[in-house]
Amino acid sequence: SVPLTLGALGVVFGDIGTSPLYAFQQVFVGDSPMAPASASVYGVLSLIFWTLTLVVSVKYVLIAMRADNDGEGGIMALAALTQRHVYRHKGVAAGLMLLGVVGASLFYGDSMITPAVSVMSAVEGLEVVDPDLAVLVIPLSVVILLALFGVQRWGTARLGAAFGPVMLLWFGCIGVLGLLSVLQTPEVLRSISPTYAVAFLTGSPMTAFFALGSVILCVTGAEALYADMGHFGRSRIRRAWFVITAPALYLNYLGQGALVLRDADAADNPFYKLVPGALMLPMVVLATLATVIASQAVITGAFSMTQQAIRLHYLPRLTVLHTSARARGQIYVPAVNWMLMIAVIGLVIGFRDSSNLASAYGLAVSGTFFITTCLIIVVARTRWRTPARILIPGAVLFLAIDGAFVAANLTKIDHGGWFPLAVAAVIFT
Numbered sequence: 001s002v003p004l005t006l007g008a009l010g011v012v013f014g015d016i017g018t019s020p021l022y023a024f025q026q027v028f029v030g031d032s033p034m035a036p037a038s039a040s041v042y043g044v045l046s047l048i049f050w051t052l053t054l055v056v057s058v059k060y061v062l063i064a065m066r067a068d069n070d071g072e073g074g075i076m077a078l079a080a081l082t083q084r085h086v087y088r089h090k091g092v093a094a095g096l097m098l099l100g101v102v103g104a105s106l107f108y109g110d111s112m113i114t115p116a117v118s119v120m121s122a123v124e125g126l127e128v129v130d131p132d133l134a135v136l137v138i139p140l141s142v143v144i145l146l147a148l149f150g151v152q153r154w155g156t157a158r159l160g161a162a163f164g165p166v167m168l169l170w171f172g173c174i175g176v177l178g179l180l181s182v183l184q185t186p187e188v189l190r191s192i193s194p195t196y197a198v199a200f201l202t203g204s205p206m207t208a209f210f211a212l213g214s215v216i217l218c219v220t221g222a223e224a225l226y227a228d229m230g231h232f233g234r235s236r237i238r239r240a241w242f243v244i245t246a247p248a249l250y251l252n253y254l255g256q257g258a259l260v261l262r263d264a265d266a267a268d269n270p271f272y273k274l275v276p277g278a279l280m281l282p283m284v285v286l287a288t289l290a291t292v293i294a295s296q297a298v299i300t301g302a303f304s305m306t307q308q309a310i311r312l313h314y315l316p317r318l319t320v321l322h323t324s325a326r327a328r329g330q331i332y333v334p335a336v337n338w339m340l341m342i343a344v345i346g347l348v349i350g351f352r353d354s355s356n357l358a359s360a361y362g363l364a365v366s367g368t369f370f371i372t373t374c375l376i377i378v379v380a381r382t383r384w385r386t387p388a389r390i391l392i393p394g395a396v397l398f399l400a401i402d403g404a405f406v407a408a409n410l411t412k413i414d415h416g417g418w419f420p421l422a423v424a425a426v427i428f429t
Contacts, residue, residue: 007160008232009167009240014294015114015221016056017167017245020174020252021121021271021287022354023217024048028260028267034207036260036267043200044211045191045257048218051401052249055369056222059398061241064226064372065234067379069308073229074301075103075368076308078375085382096378101314103371104305105427107223109420110364111302111340114220115295116347117357119144122291124354125284128272141348148292149341152299153332155323160232163293168244170290173283175248177274178255185258212408216362218253221294223368227301231330295344302340303333343423351416360416364424366405373398 027044028036034044069077079100083093119141126133126140151159182188190196201208229237256270266273275283309315324330351357377395380386409417 003161003164004232005236005240006164006168008164008228008236009160009171009244010163010165010293011160011231011296011300012225012228012237013221013240013245013297014163014167014290015118015224015297016219017171017221017249018118018122018287018291018294019218019220020249020256021291022117023214023220024253024256025268025270026214026217027211034211036264038261040200040204040207040211041257041260042188042191042196043204043208044215045188045253046194046197047200047208047211047215048253049192049250050194050197051215051219052246054398054401055219056225057241057246059373059376060222060226061238063380064376065229065237067376067383068229068234071230071233072304072308073234074227074305074308075100075107075223075372075375076305076312076314078372078379079103080308080312081383082375082378086378096375097312099371099374101309101428102424103368103375104309105424106364106367106371106420107227107298107305108302108427109423110220110223110361110368111298112343112347112423113357113361113364113420114224114298115145115148115340115344116141116351117354117361118291118294119148119288120348120357121354122284122287125272125280125287128269129280129284138348138352142345144288144292145295145341145344145348148295149299149337149344152337153321153323153334155330155332158323159296163296166286166289167293170286171244171248173286174252178248178251178253181255181258181274182251185261188254188258188261191254191257209404209408210411212405213362213412216366216405216409218249219369220361220365221297223365223372224297224301226372227304228297230304231300299337299340302336303331306333306336307331347419356416360412360419362405362409362412363417364420366402366409367420367424370399370402370406373402 028034034040065073067078067081069081079097082096086092086096120137123137123141126136225237255274259270259274260267272280306315306318307320310317318333318335321332323332347357380391
């Protein structure tokens with residue numbers, strides 16, 4: 001159980017685990033930058049805390065992972081599950097399945113953007129060490145990505161065994177860095193109260209609306225977490241999330257907020273400015289390793305999604321290689337691997353900056369979240385027989401959260417948001 005939980009840590013949580021590199025920073029340096037005033041810092045931290053709690057811990061880890069299709073997770077598995085219970089209503093069944101196909105198509109766009117933005121955001125740490133090293137960001141990112149896609153044939157089990165200890169070290173480091181900063185400014189813990197998020201949303205609605213487009217970056221990888229369920233199983237993923245990943249993320253985001261409260265100028269790169277100068281270069285190396293691993297969650301998720309789509313006859317037959325003699329969910333799809341590699345390298349060369357890519361990121365993520373919520377509501381009503389008095393308030397809450405994120409990210413279509421929509425349109429067709 002322990003090695004498999006460690007393997008899940010290395011494969012499943014890399015994406016969401018490296019979001020502190022850019023999520024909090026993007027609010028203050030993105031397309032609609034916000035001044036790092038005290039009230040806005042508390043408001044953003046509160047939004048991040050409750051987004052992680054409600055979207056990841058509650059919706060995905062506790063609720064969505066109950067909805068598995070023969071052990072498989074992800075939006076295609078969820079759509080297939082809904083069909084089993086509404087098959088008598090052919091129009092409804094067809095509509096739900098098409099909704100699942102749209103969500104899966106958006107997930108492929110996410111799978112292309114994640115490796116590019118994750119690796120670039122880490123390699124850009126070289127600019128903090130020495131601005132003259134900025135010229136190395138693009139070529140080094142391309143080399144790292146080529147290596148990442150080249151090792152996929154080894155299989156999830158071997159990659160998890162190799163990546164797990166690195167991610168354990170990563171979460172330990174970011175948690176400690178955040179804790180040390182929080183101890184210097186303990187009043188930042190006030191932001192845990194949802195009243196700060198509500199005050200921010202109601203007091204500065206337009207500012208908060210645009211901030212939501214960046215806040216969603218803290219939960220990138222949540223859909224991949226669900227899609228990867230077939231590789232490791234729900235219990236190991238839940239254990240790794242609640243025991244290791246979630247505490248480290250909470251501490252690091254609070255630590256970044258505490259740093260900006262002490263020094264507003266740190267808002268341009270709060271993650272790396274948490275790191276003592278002597279440890280900067282080792283941290284850049286560790287962050288680069290972690291972000292390479294971050295891409296693993298969506299890559300393996302894309303493999304699982306493809307296999308499910310083939311089974312449901314929504315994709316033509318492709319070669320699917322099983323990489324484990326004991327876990328049937330651990331697979332490798334060569335055609336998807338190489339197509340993703342070409343797309344990701346094209347994105348790195350075309351966008352040339354992680355901030356530009358982050359703008360394109362949110363729309364794919366928020367669109368998939370919204371569709372997943374719609375399908376979970378159907379499963380909750382038809383399969384779990386959830387009473388209306390519980391289902392309706394829950395549905396309203398999660399649809400409101402996901403709808404707000406979608407609306408905020410629609411404003412970024414001109415800043416790269418068109419890319420996941422174009423990818424989704426092609427794959428859907």
